[in-house]
Amino acid sequence: MQQLAMERSGSPNTKRYSRTAALLSVLAMGLGQLYNRQYMKGLLMLAFYGFGIYTAVTRLPHALWGIVTLGETETKLRKVGKLYKQVMGDHSIFLLIEGLITVFIMIVFVWLYVIAVKDAYHTGKLREEGGKPNTFRQTMSYVASYRFPHIVLTIPMIGVFFFTVMPIVFMILVAFTNFTRENMPPAHLIDWHGFETFRDIFRIKAWSHTFYSVTLWTFVWAVLATLTGYFGGFAVALLVQQKGIRFKSFWRTLFILPFAIPMFVSTLILRNIFNGQFGPLNQYLSLLGFDKMPWLTDPMWAKFTLVLANFWLTFPVSMLMIIGILTTIPKDMYEAADIDGASAFQKIALITFPSVMHAMAPLVIMQFVGNINNFNIVYLLTNGKPVNGDFQFAGDTDILITWLFKLSMEQGQYNFASVIGIFIFIVLSVFAIWNVRRTKAFKEEDA
Amino acid sequence: MTRKAKTTLWLSFSYVLLAIIGVFCVYPALWVTMSSLRVGDALYSDTIIPSALTLEHYTNLFDKYLFAGWYVNTLKISVASMIIGTVLTLLTGYAFSMFRFAGRKNLMSLLLVLGLFPGFMSMIAIYILLNQMNLLNTHLAIIIVYAAGAPLFFLFSKSYFDTIPKSLVEAARIDGAGHLTIFFRIIMPLSTPLIVFTSLMTFTGAFTDFIFAKLVLRTPEKKTLAVGLFDMITDPFSTEFTTFAAGCVLVAVPITVLFILMQRFLVDGLTAGAEKG
Numbered sequence: 001m002q003q004l005a006m007e008r009s010g011s012p013n014t015k016r017y018s019r020t021a022a023l024l025s026v027l028a029m030g031l032g033q034l035y036n037r038q039y040m041k042g043l044l045m046l047a048f049y050g051f052g053i054y055t056a057v058t059r060l061p062h063a064l065w066g067i068v069t070l071g072e073t074e075t076k077l078r079k080v081g082k083l084y085k086q087v088m089g090d091h092s093i094f095l096l097i098e099g100l101i102t103v104f105i106m107i108v109f110v111w112l113y114v115i116a117v118k119d120a121y122h123t124g125k126l127r128e129e130g131g132k133p134n135t136f137r138q139t140m141s142y143v144a145s146y147r148f149p150h151i152v153l154t155i156p157m158i159g160v161f162f163f164t165v166m167p168i169v170f171m172i173l174v175a176f177t178n179f180t181r182e183n184m185p186p187a188h189l190i191d192w193h194g195f196e197t198f199r200d201i202f203r204i205k206a207w208s209h210t211f212y213s214v215t216l217w218t219f220v221w222a223v224l225a226t227l228t229g230y231f232g233g234f235a236v237a238l239l240v241q242q243k244g245i246r247f248k249s250f251w252r253t254l255f256i257l258p259f260a261i262p263m264f265v266s267t268l269i270l271r272n273i274f275n276g277q278f279g280p281l282n283q284y285l286s287l288l289g290f291d292k293m294p295w296l297t298d299p300m301w302a303k304f305t306l307v308l309a310n311f312w313l314t315f316p317v318s319m320l321m322i323i324g325i326l327t328t329i330p331k332d333m334y335e336a337a338d339i340d341g342a343s344a345f346q347k348i349a350l351i352t353f354p355s356v357m358h359a360m361a362p363l364v365i366m367q368f369v370g371n372i373n374n375f376n377i378v379y380l381l382t383n384g385k386p387v388n389g390d391f392q393f394a395g396d397t398d399i400l401i402t403w404l405f406k407l408s409m410e411q412g413q414y415n416f417a418s419v420i421g422i423f424i425f426i427v428l429s430v431f432a433i434w435n436v437r438r439t440k441a442f443k444e445e446d447a
Numbered sequence: 448m449t450r451k452a453k454t455t456l457w458l459s460f461s462y463v464l465l466a467i468i469g470v471f472c473v474y475p476a477l478w479v480t481m482s483s484l485r486v487g488d489a490l491y492s493d494t495i496i497p498s499a500l501t502l503e504h505y506t507n508l509f510d511k512y513l514f515a516g517w518y519v520n521t522l523k524i525s526v527a528s529m530i531i532g533t534v535l536t537l538l539t540g541y542a543f544s545m546f547r548f549a550g551r552k553n554l555m556s557l558l559l560v561l562g563l564f565p566g567f568m569s570m571i572a573i574y575i576l577l578n579q580m581n582l583l584n585t586h587l588a589i590i591i592v593y594a595a596g597a598p599l600f601f602l603f604s605k606s607y608f609d610t611i612p613k614s615l616v617e618a619a620r621i622d623g624a625g626h627l628t629i630f631f632r633i634i635m636p637l638s639t640p641l642i643v644f645t646s647l648m649t650f651t652g653a654f655t656d657f658i659f660a661k662l663v664l665r666t667p668e669k670k671t672l673a674v675g676l677f678d679m680i681t682d683p684f685s686t687e688f689t690t691f692a693a694g695c696v697l698v699a700v701p702i703t704v705l706f707i708l709m710q711r712f713l714v715d716g717l718t719a720g721a722e723k724g
Contacts, residue, residue: 093571093575094579097572097575097579098579144625144626148542148546148626149543149545149546149548152538152539153542153554156535156538156539156598159591159594160558160561160598160599163591164564166572166576167570168561168569170569171569171571171572174571236468239464239465239468240465242461244458245462251465251469252710254472254473255468255469256706256710257472258475260702260707261476262651262673262698262702263655264676265676265695265698265699266475266476266699268691268695269478269692269695272490272680273475277491278490279490280478280492283491312471320713324715373563375658379658408570408571409570414571428560428563429560432559432563433560
C-alpha cells in the first residue's frame with residue numbers, strides 16, 4: 001500500500017493540483033478556484049478580492065494612523081486674509097471608531113482569504129484523488145444544506161457586531177485615553193494615556209472612596225434585592241397554592257399586576273407615592289398622627305425604599321416561576337410525608353424548598369447578576385439621590401451602573417466611566433459564564 | 448382546638464394575608480388612576496377618593512402634548528422591532544440548537560456574556576455610529592438597534608428548540624425538505640408558546656425603553672411614549688402631575704392587559720431555563 005502511494009506520487013503523470021491551487025489562491029483569492037475549473041466561484045471570489053484589496057489600500061493606512069495617533073492637527077483659529085477662521089482639525093473619536101470598523105472588516109477579509117486558500121487546497125486534493133470538483137450549482141446546494149447555520153447566523157452576528165461588540169471594544173479603548181469633557185473633540189485632541197485612569201481611580205482619594213462605597217452598596221443592594229424578591233415570591237406562591245384556597249387564578253392575576261404594568265411607568269408612579277412632601281404615603285402617616293418619613297431624602301431610608309420598591313416590582317416574577325415549579329413536584333411525596341406524620345412546616349422545609357431551590361438556583365443567580373446592573377429602578381426611583389458630598393459625582397443610592405451613567409452622560413468623564421464599565425463587565429462575566437456553563441441547556445446530553 | 452377549627456382559622460388568616468398583599472399590589476395602579484381623574488394638577492390630594500371627577504387630563508394629553516403621535520411612533524417602533532427581533536432570535540436559537548459546528552459553544556458563551564452588558568454602556572459609540580450613518584433622530588435607528596440587540600437573548604429559544612425531537616427534522620430532511628422549509632413549516636407551528644413569549648418580550652422591551660430612545664430622538668414629534676412621559680415628569684417646569692398620571696394610565700393599560708392575557712405563555716417562557724437547570 002505504502003509502496004503504491006510512493007509510486008503514485010513519484011510518477012510524472014500525477015499533478016500536484018492541491019499545492020498549485022493553494023499557491024495561486026495565496027497570490028489572489030479565487031485564482032486557485034479558477035485553476036480548479038470552478039469558474040463562477042473563482043470569478044466571484046476574484047471580484048470580492050479586488051474589492052477587499054481596494055479597501056485595504058485606500059482605507060487601512062489612514063485607519064491605523066487614526067487609531068495610533070488619535071489625530072494630529074487640532075482645531076484652531078487661523079488667519080485667512082483679515083479674518084480669523086476656524087479650521088477643523090482631526091476628530092479623535094471619529095478616527096478611533098472609523099479605524100476600529102476598518103480594522104475589523106480587514107480581519108474578516110483575511111479570515112475569508114484563509115478559508116479560500118484552504119478550499120482551493122482541498123479541491124485540488126480531491127482532483128489528485130481523481131474526483132471532480134463541484135460545479136457552481138453543486139457548490140450552491142452544498143452551502144444551502146451544510147452551511148445553513150453559518151448563513152442563518154450571519155445577519156444576527158453582523159447586528160451584534162456593530163451594535164454590541166464594536167461599541168464595547170470602543171469603550172474598553174476609551175479607558176486608556178484622556179477622553180473627558182475638558183478635552184472634548186473636535187475642539188481638542190485626545191491622547192492615549194495608558195493605565196493612568198486605572199491608577200487615578202485607586203490613587204485619588206475622592207475617586208477611590210466613591211468607588212469602594214458604591215461597589216459595596218451595589219453588592220449589598222443586589223443581595224437584598226434578589227433575596228427579598230425570591231423569598232417574598234416563594235411565600236406568596238405557597239400561600240396561593242395552599243389546599244383549600246379558592247379563586248387561585250384570581251389571586252394570581254391580582255398579584256402579577258406589578259409585573260404586568262410597564263416597569264418605567266410603575267417606578268415613576270412609586271417615586272411620586274414616596275414623595276416626602278406631597279406623596280400619599282406621608283399624607284396617610286400624618287393623618288394617622290405619625291411623623292412624615294424621609295423616604296427618598298435620607299440615605300438609609302432611601303436605600304430601604306429602593307429595596308421595598310424593588311420587592312414590589314419583582315416578587316410577582318418569582319411567584320409565577322415558583323408556582324410553575326410547584327406543580328411539577330410529585331404529589332406522592334407529600335402523601336408519603338403525611339403517612340409518616342410530617343407537619344406542614346416539615347413538608348415545606350424538606351420537600352418543597354429543596355425542589356424549588358434546585359430548579360430555581362440558576363435563575364436566582366441570573367437575577368442577582370441582573371440586580372447588580374439594575375439601572376432602571378435606581379435611575380427612575382432615586383436617581384442616586386440623596387447626593388453625597390464626599391462622593392465623586394455620585395449619591396448614596398447610586399450603584400455602579402448608574403454612577404457610570406452619570407459619569408459619562410452627565411459629567412463627561414468618559415475615561416473613568418469606561419474603567420468602571422470594564423470592572424462591571426469582568427465581575428458579571430465571571431458570574432454568568434460560571435452559571436451558564438453549569439446548566440444542562442449548555443452541557444448538552446447529545447453532543 | 449380541633450383539627451378542623453385549626454384549618455379554618457389558618458385559612459381565614461391566609462385570606463386576610465392574600466387581601467393585604469392584593470391591596471399592596473393594586474394600590475399604585477389605583478392611586479394613579481384616581482389621580483388622573485382628579486380635578487386640578489397637583490400631586491397632593493386631600494382625600495383618597497377624589498370628590499369631583501374629570502376627564503380633562505386625558506383630553507389635555509392630546510391637545511397640549513403630541514400624545515397621539517407618540518402613540519403611533521411607539522407602536523410603529525415596537526411592532527417593527529418585534530417582528531425583526533423575534534425572527535432573528537428564533538433563527539439564532541434554532542441554529543444553535545439543531546446544528547453542530549466549529550466554535551459553536553464559544554460563540555454561545557460570548558453572546559450570553561454580551562447580553563449582560565447594558566446597552567447604554569456603549570451608547571457613545573452607537574451614537575457616533577448612527578451619526579455616521581445619518582440615522583440620528585430617526586425611528587429606523589431605534590428599530591435597528593433594538594432588533595440587533597434581540598438575538599443576544601437566544602437562550603430561551605435554544606432551550607425550547609432542544610425539546611423538539613431531532614428525528615422530526617431528520618425525517619423531513621430525508622423527504623427532501625430544505626432547512627428554511629423545515630424551520631417555517633415544521634418547527635414554527637410547534638413553537639407557539641416560544642413565539643408568543645419572544646414577541647411579547649421584544650415588543651414590551653421596545654415599548655418601554657426610554658434611555659436609548661431619549662438619546663436618539665431629538666424632536667418632540669419623533670418621541671416615543673416612554674420618552675414623552677419621562678420628560679413630562681422630570682421636567683422641572685412642569686407641575687401637571689395629574690396629566691402625567693393620565694399618560695401613565697394610557698401607556699400602562701395595553702401592556703398590562705397583554706401581560707395578563709398572556710400569563711400562561713409567560714410562565715412557560717420564564718421557567719424554560721429553570722426546568723432544564
